[in-house]
Amino acid sequence: xxxxxxxxxxxxxxxxxxxxxxxxxxxxxxxxxxxxxxxxxxxxxxxxxxxxxxxxxxxxxxxxxxxxxxxxxxxxxxxxxxxxxxxxxxxxxxxxxxxxxxxxxxxxxxxxxxxxxxxxxxxxxxxxxxxxxxxxxxxxxxxxxxxxxxxxxxxxxxxxxxxxxxxxxxxxxxxxxxxxxxxxxxxxxxx
Amino acid sequence: xxxxxxxxxxxxxxxxxxxxxxxxxxxxxxxxxxxxxxxxxxxxxxxxxxxxxxxxxxxxxxxxxxxxxxxxxxxxxxxxxxxxxxxxxxxxxxxxxxxxxxxxxxxxxxxxxxxxxxxxxxxxxxxxxxxxxxxxxxxxxxxxxxxxxxxxxxxxxxxxxxxxxxxxxxxxxxxxxxxxxxxxxxxxxxxxxxxxxxxxxxxxxxxxxxx
Numbered sequence: 001x002x003x004x005x006x007x008x009x010x011x012x013x014x015x016x017x018x019x020x021x022x023x024x025x026x027x028x029x030x031x032x033x034x035x036x037x038x039x040x041x042x043x044x045x046x047x048x049x050x051x052x053x054x055x056x057x058x059x060x061x062x063x064x065x066x067x068x069x070x071x072x073x074x075x076x077x078x079x080x081x082x083x084x085x086x087x088x089x090x091x092x093x094x095x096x097x098x099x100x101x102x103x104x105x106x107x108x109x110x111x112x113x114x115x116x117x118x119x120x121x122x123x124x125x126x127x128x129x130x131x132x133x134x135x136x137x138x139x140x141x142x143x144x145x146x147x148x149x150x151x152x153x154x155x156x157x158x159x160x161x162x163x164x165x166x167x168x169x170x171x172x173x174x175x176x177x178x179x180x181x182x183x184x185x186x187x188x189x190x191x
Numbered sequence: 192x193x194x195x196x197x198x199x200x201x202x203x204x205x206x207x208x209x210x211x212x213x214x215x216x217x218x219x220x221x222x223x224x225x226x227x228x229x230x231x232x233x234x235x236x237x238x239x240x241x242x243x244x245x246x247x248x249x250x251x252x253x254x255x256x257x258x259x260x261x262x263x264x265x266x267x268x269x270x271x272x273x274x275x276x277x278x279x280x281x282x283x284x285x286x287x288x289x290x291x292x293x294x295x296x297x298x299x300x301x302x303x304x305x306x307x308x309x310x311x312x313x314x315x316x317x318x319x320x321x322x323x324x325x326x327x328x329x330x331x332x333x334x335x336x337x338x339x340x341x342x343x344x345x346x347x348x349x350x351x352x353x354x355x356x357x358x359x360x361x362x363x364x365x366x367x368x369x370x371x372x373x374x375x376x377x378x379x380x381x382x383x384x385x386x387x388x389x390x391x392x393x394x395x396x397x398x399x400x401x402x
Contacts (some may be wrong), residue, residue: 111297
């Protein structure tokens with residue numbers, strides 16, 4: 001049990017996908033100017049990272065490793081992710097139309113989100129077991145959601161703040177992300 | 192557009208990081224050492240040039256509807272080649288770059304150039320475009336890594352054992368270097384300041400042009 005708590009804390013905070021692993025920086029800066037879109041992106045990433053890491057782990061353990069074709073990981077995973085995103089999209093459209101409406105435009109973008117391929121690579125190369133994979137993947141996705149949501153709230157406030165013109169927009173957003181990374185780094189003392 | 196302009200546009204006018212803001216993940220993650228940035232730049236150069244070459248060569252054969260999966264397959268193949276070559280000959284660099292080598296697949300610069308340039312232009316211009324873009328990319332991550340390693344440690348690791356230690360040049364330990372700049376927070380702040388400076392220079396240029 002303590003193990004599980006440790007995994008959750010380390011995946012969401014200490015090894016936060018955005019602020020300490022540097023995965024998914026593009027959507028982090030691209031879709032974070034409004035809280036609404038940040039929520040959509042965060043939820044979509046949580047869902048896709050969780051599911052695709054599990055599928056990647058199963059494929060890796062039962063196909064790639066037994067046949068000794070581990071070097072095919074990158075190629076296999078990227079196609080699995082692309083296919084999976086398509087399936088999740090169709091599934092949501094049919095079963096939960098309201099969620100599909102709010103996630104709709106973000107789902108296709110996720111295929112090229114490096115957090116997804118990155119977490120699939122992490123869980124397979126570091127020899128996680130299945131339980132750890134599930135917890136780590138969903139907790140990492142949640143870490144992404146949390147950080148992008150806080151960040152979008154900060155950016156909404158910054159729009160009305162007096163910021164020197166050259167630093168408006170992305171530059172000041174990056175500096176803000178740096179300050180958030182400083183805070184996140186302090187959580188390393190917990191575990 | 193002649194070939195010289197085609198090459199130079201990747202360096203400044205359409206620089207992948209400064210203008211299009213693509214490929215920021217590795218630009219933040221592996222720039223704590225100058226050497227890592229050079230290694231990453233070389234990997235991107237190889238993948239970008241080869242994928243541009245192959246895609247431009249096949250541009251009339253690839254059916255339009257499935258072009259994106261085909262591009263991804265081509266890019267993933269070259270990334271796997273780079274991964275295996277690096278694991279064989281540059282083990283240390285392969286260890287430090289780690290997961291960011293396979294992640295070149297989802298680096299938007301490469302897919303972006305395939306879609307926007309190589310699928311529409313002839314082989315020679317596509318290769319030149321790839322070289323220009325990759326050099327533009329390497330230049331910027333090199334600048335970030337230079338600033339971060341210098342401010343963080345006072346040492347610039349050029350390649351392997353070849354490094355410049357500014358503490359030794361001065362003759363005593365300089366007390367102003369702080370490991371903050373090699374930490375993740377430092378990465379974001381250095382990149383933010385760099386973008387700010389570029390925006391300031393650009394607006395100044397615009398003002399002077401208007402006069």
